[in-house]
Structure formats: structure tokens, C-alpha cells
Amino acid sequence: MSQGLLDAQNGHPDKRGVTRRTFLKFGFTVGAAAGGGLMLGFSFPAAGEGQGAPGTQGARSVIGGDGIETPQDGVFAPNAFVQIDRAGKVTLVIPKVEMGQGVYTSIPMLIAEELEVPIESVVIDHAPPDAKLFTDPLLGGQLTGGSTSIRYAWEPMRKAGAAARVLLVSAAAGQWQVDPASCRAEGGKVVHAASSRSIGYGELVDAAAKLPAPQNVPLKDPKDFRLIGTAVKRLDSPEKIDGAAMYGLDVRVPGMKYAVIVNCPVFGGTVARVDDTNAKKIPGVRQVVKADNAVAVVGDHTWAAKRGASALVIEWNEGKGATLQMQQLVDDLANASKRDGAVARKDGDIDKGFRDAKTRVDAVYQQPFLAHATMEPVNCTVHVRADGCDVWVGTQVPTRAVDTAAKVTGLPADKIVIHNHLLGGGFGRRLETDFIEQAVKIGKQVDGPVKVVYMRDEDIQHDMFRPYYYDVISAGLDANGKPVAWKHRIVGSSILARFAPPAIKDGVDPDAVEVAADLPYDLPNQLVDYVRQEPRDIPTAFWRGVGPTRGTFVVESFIDELAVQAKADPVQYRRDLLAKTPRARNVLDVAAHAAAWGKTVPKGQGRGVSVMHAFGSFFAMVADVTVANGEVAVNRVVCAVDCGMVVNPDTVEAQIQGGVIFAITAVLHGEITIKDGRVEQTNFTDYPVLRLSQTPPIEVHIVKSTEAPGGIGEPGTAALMPALANAIYAATGKRLRQLPVGRQLQTA
Structure with a gap:
């Protein structure tokens, strides 16, 4: 376990509303590798009392020097992920947010496997904002x-x-006066087979709380797993089906008003004057407020606020951004590509490699700005008071949300309460806090709680966009068509320079060069460099798949070009370069076999392939398409994945399917363009998402592995994009190096 997690065990303010009378709690440290540790806590309610409501604020707890929590009256700081009450209920404080990826099922499965409790008995609770603990x-x-x-x-x-299991078994053995080794945990109870006795966990928590912390507790051998690796139904599905699930957009607070926001259409512009005469005449409109670059109409309900927003007459200070055109942004990138970049990887002698090459292939790839277009538009409810601020939101960054609200209000962080909710899609959009900042600025001017909602057009036009990237790539091939020189220059915005500046080393943004600087292929002479070029006034942010999405599209499309140049089969060409990466070659073989690669397809159809190693996982994708009259229909997608040990195969399959659908949308249609400093797209009419009728069968083949788990949420998007583009080339003979291919096909 890392030192970072050890450092995370110190005290912090709590916001979950658990009182001393409600819970007695102890903590202990479990030894781990590299000197790390993990805090674990048991909790059990006092007789006749239940858990406090999440979001209730209280005092800071004190952590004793021996690692045992010393709670004060009021709310105390949780120092643990696990809680067990006298009824045997297991509560898991989830350190991650649920946005459809299934962590509210997969993470509980990890606890339940070792704790030996039925997964159905686990109760989920949001982790409060605390960068140290979580x-x-x-x-x-x-x-x-x-x-x-x-x-x-x-x-x-x-x-x-x-x-926790070891302590419970020890407590039971102590009561029975038997050797703990003669007892076993099973189904939420401890069993002593020799005497046919058993006792539930809930009856043991008092005794377990008095025992010393176990050291170096052995984990189960994977061959003994009974839960991990099985298909478990999502624990959060029932409440999502019956409507009980709470997203940010579902928040209702007594006395709450609703605000619809109108942002300056030009990036960098501000409000000059507002005529709100007609807006205030609309029934239900209560207030019109300004917030730097935006105006918000506050009403009794969303419809009144929306009508009021439509009735505003706003004069903007558009500034220099009003003359910005899309071609200027592309020209900036093209010019920047002529500069030497910060070196991300340099192997061998690149100049000699090109001199010795028999053939040289050069290409320029371009990938557009993209919006996140989450199904739940960004929204935030706030209640700003003189003595505190409550924020109800769905966010991927709860601690940054605290910092943002504290900065805007001037209040100390311990006066900010974040009520985090399920996310109706994140994709990186909710890693940002711009909409929280804006909501708090509005909330400061409203007496009482107010929900600030972005309508769909505002959500798309005032997103923080996936950067436009411009890649210049070259390869030198020997007489057999094998690469002997590889040069890749990546030009674009640095998200990490804003989001996490310390991550930038020697001018290299590791996200921008991810995959490109660590290829699975055997390439003897490589030079990968990065040129930072920020788009004028356009805000950029992470987008599902982050660096690997951009890097994989370029690399795997270009590898396909080299296979064509070498007159080689694209699968075999990759296999020959993957001898030193057997896991990558294996998933390629699995995907190719499942997709019946090599079988002749009818005219107008094509099949494309890609391989990727990213997020700790290995992927291979095969896409089948039909192209007719400039339109692409995706007929089938086959994926093979080696993501190490699998916790829940159903979640893995669902995540890959979702990533594939996200990728098809982006490759065929996704594009944000700028005209006169404005985003031209407004809604799903001109920024379309894939429809159910357009979605192909998606086969997922999970390769069994004993390696540690890799990531799953984003790789499907990254791996599918080049496979789809390569399939279009196979069907049409047209190499489309600029996305989206839908527009490129229609104009080619």
C-alpha cells in the first residue's frame, strides 16, 4: 500500500451527521507493504438510535496518538471504510462516486468477499469530502x-x-474458549463446526471492539473467491428503476427557488447591461442576478425561470474573442507543429533510422473539440448563509467543490457542506467546478436555497471541451515493411497544466502523450515529443478516455497505414510487432478469432482492428461497417480485454459497451466548432448522440488473468475509435485522418 494512503489516515472534519450517542466507534491500523497502513472502523448504534442524516455538519474529531479515534460530542471524523452495527448491518463508505460505472457494486464486492457477508447485506454511503482520508x-x-x-x-x-473478519472470528473464539483456527466466517456469522455453534456478526461487535488490531492479515487466495469474479446484479439498480435514486437534478430543499442561467455566448465576454423588464413580468419570476459573464433568472419553478431567461435583453462586452474563427485555431496548431517539442520518449538513433529506411510514410491527424453532453446537464443547488454554505451537487471532485465554495464565499472550509449525489454521467465534465463556482456566486445574491440549472444549449455551448489535437507522425520502413524509425509530434492544449500543474515535468504533459509515448510495439528508434498550444479563450478539460483516446486513435490508425504500405494483413502486421508484449498479442488473437478475421466481406463493407495498452488493461477491437452514400452503419463490434483479475464481469461488459457507444458517436458525429467566438452547436440536433437503432451488437470477450486489476471505464472508448476508422478505410479505400469521419466522408 502506498505512503499516500498511509498519510490519508489522519484526522479531518466530517459532514455526515453521526453523533457520539448514535455511534461508538474504534479504529485501528492494519500493516501493509512499504510501511503503509489502512484504517478500519466498526460502528454500532446505541440502543434505540439510528444513523444521522448525511450532510449534517458537526465538530472535528480528534485522532489519538495510538491511532484510536477519540470522538467528541457532535459529528466525528470517519477513519474507516467499514462499519458494522449490532444488527449485523455492514455499511461501506465509498471513496469513489457512482456515475454509472458500477463502483457501488464492485467495491462492496471486495469488502464482502473477505468479510464473508452476503453482498445484499452491504449498505452504501457516500464518502464526505476529505482529501487526507479518501x-x-x-x-x-x-x-x-x-x-x-x-x-x-x-x-x-x-x-x-x-x-474485520479476523477480529470477529477472534471475538467468537474468545466467547467459546476455542482456538480461532477452529472457527470460520461464513454468511455474516462465525461458525465453530466441531460444536455446531454459530453467532452473527452483530452479536460480536462489542467484543471485537476490545481486541488489538490484527497485523499482516492474509488475503484470500483467488482460487478461494466465491464472490469476486461472479456476475453480481447492480446494488443501485432497484432505486434507479423505481425513481428513488437521487441525482443532483432531483434535489428538493424546503424554500428552494430555481435559476436558469444565460452565459455570454463569446468566451471571455462579460455582461454590459441587462434589460429585465419583460422577464420580471412573467408569473413566478422572483429575481434577476448577474455573475460576471452570465445572467440568471430566479423563479418559483424552472419553467418560470426559463421563460424569464428567454425574455431578457442582454448587451455583452464580447471582447477580442468575438472575432475568433475555427480556422484560426487550426492554423495555430499547424504553426505550432513546426516547433521542436518537449521530449516524452527518445529511443535509439532516430536520424539514422530514417536514413536506413527504404520507405518513409508521413501523416497529419486532427481530432476536434468535443463536448461531454452528459444526459444530466450540469446543475448545482446552493444555500449561502453568513455562517455557512450547503452545496447539493453531483461531482467527481468533492474536495475541490469545497475549495471552490470556500473561495467564492470567503468562508472557512469547515463551514462548507457538500451533499454529493449520483451522477447522471460524468465523462470528465464533473471533474470541473466552474458550474459550482457560478452557482455559489448566484446563491450569494439569493435569500434561501437556489438550484442553478444549465439548459441543454447552455450545457453544450459552455462546456469545458476535449482539446483539439494536431498530430504529425512519420515512420521509416525497412525492405520488409517493418518500422525502423518512428517520430510522433503531439500538439495541443495541456489540461494538466491547469488541473494539476506539478504533473508537468520538463514541459511534457503526461496525459497528452499517454499511449503515444508507451507503445506496446517493438519499435527500435523512437522520438515522441509534445508542443503545448492553448486554444485562444477556449476552456479545455478531460473527456472520457483522456490521453489514451487521442493517442490510440492516431497510433492505431497510423499502424494501419503502415500495414497497407507493407502490403500486409493488419492483424498479422501487429502480431509481428507485439512479440515483446504477449498480453497485447493474446487479446489481438482472441478478438480476431471471435470476429472471424480474414473472412471475405461484401463490397461496401469493411473490417478494422486496433490494439491498446492503457489504464493497466490490454484491449483489442474489431469493428465491421457498411458505408453507402457517405453514411456509415456499424454492423458489429468485437472486443477482447485482459484487464487482470475481474471483480464483476457484468460491470466490465457494460462499461465496454458504453465506451464503444460513446466512441461511435464521437467518430461519426462528434465535433464542436467555433464561429465568431461562439460554439455553433446547441443541442442533440446538431451535436447528435448514437440512437438505439444505430447501436450494433457489441461482443465482449474477457480473457482470464491472474494479474492485478486494470481500468475499464474509459478504455473501450479509446480502443474503438481507430478500429472504426480503419474499418471505414477497408470499406472505402479512403484514409480519413480527421475526425469526425461522418463529415469527412460526405465531403470527400
Whole structure:
């Protein structure tokens, strides 16, 4: 376990509303590798009392020098992921947010496996904002992204369950005066087979709380897993089906008003003057407020606020951004590509490699700005008071949400309460806090709680966009068509320079060059460099698949070009370059076999392939398409994945299917363009998403592996994009190096 997680065990303010009278609690440290540790807590309610409501604020708890929590009256800081009450209920405080990826099922499975409790008995609770306690050491903060949730949770959560099990077994053995080794945990109880005795966990928590913390608790051998690796139904499905699930958009607070926002259409513009005469005449409109670059209409309900917003007459200070055109942004990137970049990878002698090559292939690839277009538009409800601020939101970054609200209000962080909710899609959009900042600015001007909602057009036009990237790539081939020189220059915005500046080393943004700088292929002479070029005034942010999405599209499309140049089969060409990466070659073989690669397809149809190693997982995709009259129909997608140990195969399959659908949308249609400093797209009419009738069969073949788990949430998007583009080339003979291919086909 990393030192980062050890450091995460110190005290912090709690916001979950658990009182001393409600819970007695103890904590202990479980030893781990590299000097790390993991805090685990048991909780049990005082007689006749239940758990407080989430979001209730209280005092800071004190952590004793021996690692045992010393709670004060009021709310105390949770120092644990596991709680067990006298009724035997197991509560898991989830350090990640649920946005459809299934962590509210997969992470509980890790605990339940080692704790030996039925998964149905696990109760889920949101983790409060606390970067110390809930930091993901893979990401350096309390955030959900980068397909790290299971990679982060795999060992710590199992250790938490295993340590709890050992204590419970020891407590039972003590009561029975038998050797703990003669007892076993099973189904939420401890069993002593020799005497046919058993006792439920709930009856043991008092005794277990008095025992010393176990050290170096062994984890189960994977061959003994009974839950991990099985298809478990999603624990959050019932409430999503019956409507009980709470998303940010579902929040209702007594006395709450509704605000619809109108942002300046030009990036960087501000409000000059507002004529709200007609808006205030609309029944239900209560107030019109300004917030730097936006105007919000506050009403008794959303419809009144929306009508009021439509009635506003706003004069904007558009500024220099009003003259910005899309071609200028592309020209900036093209010019920047002529500069030498910061070196991300340099192997061998690139100049000699090109001199010795028999053939040289050069290409330029372009990928457009993209919006996130989450099904739940961004929204945020706030109640700003002189003595505190409550924020109801769905966010991937709860601690950053606290920091943002504190900065805007001037209140200390311990006066900010974040009520986090399920996310109706994140895809990186809810890693940002711009909409939270805007909501708090509006909330400061409203007496009482107010829900700030972006209508769909505002959500798309004032997103923080996936950057436009411009890649210049070259390869030198020997007489047999094998690459002997590889040069790849990546030009585009640096998200990490804004989001996490310390991540930039020697001018290289590791996200921008991910995959491109760590290929699975055997390439003897490589040079990969990065040129940072920020788009004028256009805000950029992470988008599902982050760096691997951009890098994989370019690399795997270009590898396909080299196969064509070498007159080689695209699958075999890749196999010959993957001898040193057997896991990558294996998934390629599995996908090719399942897709019947090599079988002749009818005229107008094509089949494309891609291979990717990213997020700790290995992927191969095969896409089948039909192209007619400039339109692409995706007939079938076959995926093989080696993501290490699988927790829940149903979740893996669902995540890949969702990623594939997301990718098809982007490749065929996704594009944000700028005219006169404005985003031209407004809604799903001109920024379409894939329809159910357009969605192909998606086959997922999971390769069995004993390796540690890899990521799953984003790789499907990244791996599918080049496979689809390569299939279009196979069907048409047209190599389309600029996305979206839908528009390129129609104009080619």
C-alpha cells in the first residue's frame, strides 16, 4: 500500500451527521507493504438510535496518538471504510462516486468477499469530502476518474474486510474458549463446526471492539473467491428503476427557488447591461442576478425561470474573442507543429533510422473539440448563509467543490457542506467546478436555497471541451515493411497544466502523450515529443478516455497505414510487432478469432482492428461497417480485454459497451466548432448522440488473468475509435485522418 494512503489516515472534519450517542466507534491500523497502513472502523448504534442524516455538519474529531479515534460530542471524523452495527448491518463508505460505472457494486464486492457477508447485506454511503482520508494515491486526490477505482480499491478494501473478519472470528473464539483456527466466517456469522455453534456478526461487535488490531492479515487466495469474479446484479439498480435514486437534478430543499442561467455566448465576454423588464413580468419570476459573464433568472419553478431567461435583453462586452474563427485555431496548431517539442520518449538513433529506411510514410491527424453532453446537464443547488454554505451537487471532485465554495464565499472550509449525489454521467465534465463556482456566486445574491440549472444549449455551448489535437507522425520502413524509425509530434492544449500543474515535468504533459509515448510495439528508434498550444479563450478539460483516446486513435490508425504500405494483413502486421508484449498479442488473437478475421466481406463493407495498452488493461477491437452514400452503419463490434483479475464481469461488459457507444458517436458525429467566438452547436440536433437503432451488437470477450486489476471505464472508448476508422478505410479505400469521419466522408 502506498505512503499516500498511509498519510490519508489522519484526522479531518466530517459532514455526515453521526453523533457520539448514535455511534461508538474504534479504529485501528492494519500493516501493509512499504510501511503503509489502512484504517478500519466498526460502528454500532446505541440502543434505540439510528444513523444521522448525511450532510449534517458537526465538530472535528480528534485522532489519538495510538491511532484510536477519540470522538467528541457532535459529528466525528470517519477513519474507516467499514462499519458494522449490532444488527449485523455492514455499511461501506465509498471513496469513489457512482456515475454509472458500477463502483457501488464492485467495491462492496471486495469488502464482502473477505468479510464473508452476503453482498445484499452491504449498505452504501457516500464518502464526505476529505482529501487526507479518501485520497486515491494513483490520482493524488479524492476524485473519481482515470479508470482507477478498482485499481485503487483492490487491495485496501480487501484488507479492510479481512481484518474485520479476523477480529470477529477472534471475538467468537474468545466467547467459546476455542482456538480461532477452529472457527470460520461464513454468511455474516462465525461458525465453530466441531460444536455446531454459530453467532452473527452483530452479536460480536462489542467484543471485537476490545481486541488489538490484527497485523499482516492474509488475503484470500483467488482460487478461494466465491464472490469476486461472479456476475453480481447492480446494488443501485432497484432505486434507479423505481425513481428513488437521487441525482443532483432531483434535489428538493424546503424554500428552494430555481435559476436558469444565460452565459455570454463569446468566451471571455462579460455582461454590459441587462434589460429585465419583460422577464420580471412573467408569473413566478422572483429575481434577476448577474455573475460576471452570465445572467440568471430566479423563479418559483424552472419553467418560470426559463421563460424569464428567454425574455431578457442582454448587451455583452464580447471582447477580442468575438472575432475568433475555427480556422484560426487550426492554423495555430499547424504553426505550432513546426516547433521542436518537449521530449516524452527518445529511443535509439532516430536520424539514422530514417536514413536506413527504404520507405518513409508521413501523416497529419486532427481530432476536434468535443463536448461531454452528459444526459444530466450540469446543475448545482446552493444555500449561502453568513455562517455557512450547503452545496447539493453531483461531482467527481468533492474536495475541490469545497475549495471552490470556500473561495467564492470567503468562508472557512469547515463551514462548507457538500451533499454529493449520483451522477447522471460524468465523462470528465464533473471533474470541473466552474458550474459550482457560478452557482455559489448566484446563491450569494439569493435569500434561501437556489438550484442553478444549465439548459441543454447552455450545457453544450459552455462546456469545458476535449482539446483539439494536431498530430504529425512519420515512420521509416525497412525492405520488409517493418518500422525502423518512428517520430510522433503531439500538439495541443495541456489540461494538466491547469488541473494539476506539478504533473508537468520538463514541459511534457503526461496525459497528452499517454499511449503515444508507451507503445506496446517493438519499435527500435523512437522520438515522441509534445508542443503545448492553448486554444485562444477556449476552456479545455478531460473527456472520457483522456490521453489514451487521442493517442490510440492516431497510433492505431497510423499502424494501419503502415500495414497497407507493407502490403500486409493488419492483424498479422501487429502480431509481428507485439512479440515483446504477449498480453497485447493474446487479446489481438482472441478478438480476431471471435470476429472471424480474414473472412471475405461484401463490397461496401469493411473490417478494422486496433490494439491498446492503457489504464493497466490490454484491449483489442474489431469493428465491421457498411458505408453507402457517405453514411456509415456499424454492423458489429468485437472486443477482447485482459484487464487482470475481474471483480464483476457484468460491470466490465457494460462499461465496454458504453465506451464503444460513446466512441461511435464521437467518430461519426462528434465535433464542436467555433464561429465568431461562439460554439455553433446547441443541442442533440446538431451535436447528435448514437440512437438505439444505430447501436450494433457489441461482443465482449474477457480473457482470464491472474494479474492485478486494470481500468475499464474509459478504455473501450479509446480502443474503438481507430478500429472504426480503419474499418471505414477497408470499406472505402479512403484514409480519413480527421475526425469526425461522418463529415469527412460526405465531403470527400
